[in-house]
Amino acid sequence: MAQKRPFNEGKRHFKKNKKQKSSTGVSEGSNEEVLLADVRRLLQDVKIANGSTKEEQAEKELPEQWTEIDLDITEISSTGDGLAQKNGQVYVVPFTAPGDTVTAKVVRHVLEDSYTLTDFLAVKTPSKHRTEIPPCPYFSQCSGCQFQHLPYSYQLAHKREIVEKAYTNFSGLPAAAVPVVGDTIGSPLQYGYRTKLTPHFDGPPMARKDRRAGVKAIWPGVPPIGFMKKGTRKTMDIEDCPIGTEAVRLGMKRERRRVGEEIEKFQRGATLLLRESTERVAKEGGVEGVKSGKVEGEDVVGEDGGEFVHKKTCITDSKATSTEYVDEFRFDNPAGSFFQNNNSILPLVTQYIRDNILAPPTPDDSTGTQSQPKITKMIDAYCGSGFFTVALSQTFTNSIGIDISPQSITSATHNAELNNLPSDSTTFISSDANALFAAIDTANFPPAETVVVIDPPRKGCDQGFIRQLLKYGPARICYVSCNVHTQARDVGWLVAGLEAEGEGEDERAMKGLYEIESLRGFDFFPQTGHVEGVAVLRRKGAEGGVVEEKSTAGEVQAVAPPTHCIEATDAGKAS
Numbered sequence: 001m002a003q004k005r006p007f008n009e010g011k012r013h014f015k016k017n018k019k020q021k022s023s024t025g026v027s028e029g030s031n032e033e034v035l036l037a038d039v040r041r042l043l044q045d046v047k048i049a050n051g052s053t054k055e056e057q058a059e060k061e062l063p064e065q066w067t068e069i070d071l072d073i074t075e076i077s078s079t080g081d082g083l084a085q086k087n088g089q090v091y092v093v094p095f096t097a098p099g100d101t102v103t104a105k106v107v108r109h110v111l112e113d114s115y116t117l118t119d120f121l122a123v124k125t126p127s128k129h130r131t132e133i134p135p136c137p138y139f140s141q142c143s144g145c146q147f148q149h150l151p152y153s154y155q156l157a158h159k160r161e162i163v164e165k166a167y168t169n170f171s172g173l174p175a176a177a178v179p180v181v182g183d184t185i186g187s188p189l190q191y192g193y194r195t196k197l198t199p200h201f202d203g204p205p206m207a208r209k210d211r212r213a214g215v216k217a218i219w220p221g222v223p224p225i226g227f228m229k230k231g232t233r234k235t236m237d238i239e240d241c242p243i244g245t246e247a248v249r250l251g252m253k254r255e256r257r258r259v260g261e262e263i264e265k266f267q268r269g270a271t272l273l274l275r276e277s278t279e280r281v282a283k284e285g286g287v288e289g290v291k292s293g294k295v296e297g298e299d300v301v302g303e304d305g306g307e308f309v310h311k312k313t314c315i316t317d318s319k320a321t322s323t324e325y326v327d328e329f330r331f332d333n334p335a336g337s338f339f340q341n342n343n344s345i346l347p348l349v350t351q352y353i354r355d356n357i358l359a360p361p362t363p364d365d366s367t368g369t370q371s372q373p374k375i376t377k378m379i380d381a382y383c384g385s386g387f388f389t390v391a392l393s394q395t396f397t398n399s400i401g402i403d404i405s406p407q408s409i410t411s412a413t414h415n416a417e418l419n420n421l422p423s424d425s426t427t428f429i430s431s432d433a434n435a436l437f438a439a440i441d442t443a444n445f446p447p448a449e450t451v452v453v454i455d456p457p458r459k460g461c462d463q464g465f466i467r468q469l470l471k472y473g474p475a476r477i478c479y480v481s482c483n484v485h486t487q488a489r490d491v492g493w494l495v496a497g498l499e500a501e502g503e504g505e506d507e508r509a510m511k512g513l514y515e516i517e518s519l520r521g522f523d524f525f526p527q528t529g530h531v532e533g534v535a536v537l538r539r540k541g542a543e544g545g546v547v548e549e550k551s552t553a554g555e556v557q558a559v560a561p562p563t564h565c566i567e568a569t570d571a572g573k574a575s
């Protein structure tokens with residue numbers, strides 16, 4: 001059993017956790033930061049429950065590294081790992097459930113933050129929540145999916161709690177400013193949903209100078225091809241991944257075989273791309289449909305797509321074009337570039353946004369008439385290849401999208417054309433999101449008639465963007481995010497406001513103009529600890545700050561170019 005050693009005995013036995021708090025004191029939404037918030041709250045609860053003092057906790061003894069320890073799991077953290085508390089220390093144990101008693105191996109104590117990372121070894125007494133038999137043989141080793149032992153309803157309830165905690169821990173808002181978080185919307189497919197997987201393999205051991213000198217790599221055999229082993233930097237050999245779509249799983253088998261046969265051609269490790277692509281074939285005209293199987297040497301999966309048959313294949317060339325359909329809309333992209341990875345849930349997300357961003361205007365009490373104009377314009381910030389612009393196009397008379405990647409803007413422009421969106425009402429800007437507001441013509445996009453959809457990368461928006469958004473003051477904001485922690489931080493800024501900065505910045509405009517109307521998670525990634533957050537914000541009106549029809553974000557310029565796309569260099573000068 002575990003040997004004991006005194007806490008913090010002088011020498012640091014375990015590697016210090018380098019990535020700690022953000023230098024700005026503001027959440028960066030990192031795993032460490034999110035875990036730490038859960039650890040602190042759990043320790044606080046324990047302290048309140050047993051009245052222990054800081055000094056008493058400092059007396060605690062910790063087991064030696066690599067020893068085994070039995071633990072009672074009480075909750076799952078927002079990072080997806082189980083948490084147990086023993087003698088004032090929190091133990092983080094992956095692949096567990098609240099109510100489990102498990103044996104774990106001590107990997108690393110994070111002394112300054114009172115938690116310990118462990119490896120899961122075995123269940124001694126199972127939790128009543130542990131009802132599912134994980135279909136994946138790599139469960140409890142692969143870092144990909146932690147929740148296969150939990151029923152889906154439990155996963156959804158847990159993800160609701162993640163959203164709730166994110167707003168408690170990172171928004172800085174009082175509880176009264178955050179609405180009750182709605183139930184998480186589940187994914188229609190809970191396995192077989194991922195349209196993209198990127199397994200990888202490591203290169204052979206080789207001196208750096210030999211590699212630089214171009215010495216040919218010697219492979220001792222075919223290396224493991226797969227995903228990271230949980231808690232390590234080692235790649236596990238993974239033959240199959242049941243969260244991938246059928247076409248992607250077939251592609252995985254084919255690519256593994258190819259790499260095995262051609263390993264000598266590789267000079268170093270590589271990441272493999274597996275991206276599903278769909279061809280729609282009409283059912284009429286004598287075409288019966290496409291059966292799954294080999295067609296001209298290629299693996300094809302035939303699926304019923306309503307009026308159509310969907311021929312699904314797996315693309316491995318990152319520059320080749322992959323096609324996806326969401327409702328009646330078609331999206332073409334370079335296979336290696338960003339597109340949402342769970343096609344099955346996308347129609348639910350776009351329908352939800354449609355239903356929620358156009359909620360009826362509030363009636364004017366004195367006259368009984370509608371006091372706010374109808375929203376008819378959309379700005380799609382961080383638009384990628386135009387998914388939201390295109391999928392929501394029928395709801396708006398004018399849309400404009402912005403993305404920092406010129407390649408994404410080329411795809412967005414192409415996707416608008418593919419879906420017959422007129423170029424005078426749908427435009428895209430290739431630039432940093434911060435350039436957006438200088439390019440907006442408030443005559444074409446009056447704030448009171450405009451919704452801004454925001455879907456940034458995991459790190460969220462920066463304050464510069466939020467500042468400009470507050471100055472512009474659209475009637476509604478719909479914030480979609482793959483990191484609910486940075487989303488909570490940014491929504492906190494929009495609701496509570498920011499300090500006015502420098503001379504000339506309108507203090508009123510920096511006041512919180514917004515209230516959160518609705519908030520919930522969408523389960524884009526079943527079986528994993530991730531949740532996509534969708535927050536809908538409403539401008540409060542005159543009492544919340546300025547309500548101006550003119551942007552103060554910079555020079556106002558017309559945005560009505562003859563084509564869909566405005567080049568980055570022209571972002572502020574569109575005319």
Ligand SMILES: C[S@@+](CC[C@H](N)C(=O)[O-])C[C@H]1O[C@@H](n2cnc3c(N)ncnc32)[C@H](O)[C@@H]1O
Nearest residue numbers: 340382383384387403404405432433455456457
């Ligand atoms: C999560 S993706 C969303 C894409 C798109 N909304 C979709 O659903 O396909 C985030 C996008 O933000 C873009 N991006 C990252 N930093 C940016 C910035 N500073 N300004 C504008 N776009 C940015 C990326 O190129 C990427 O396309």
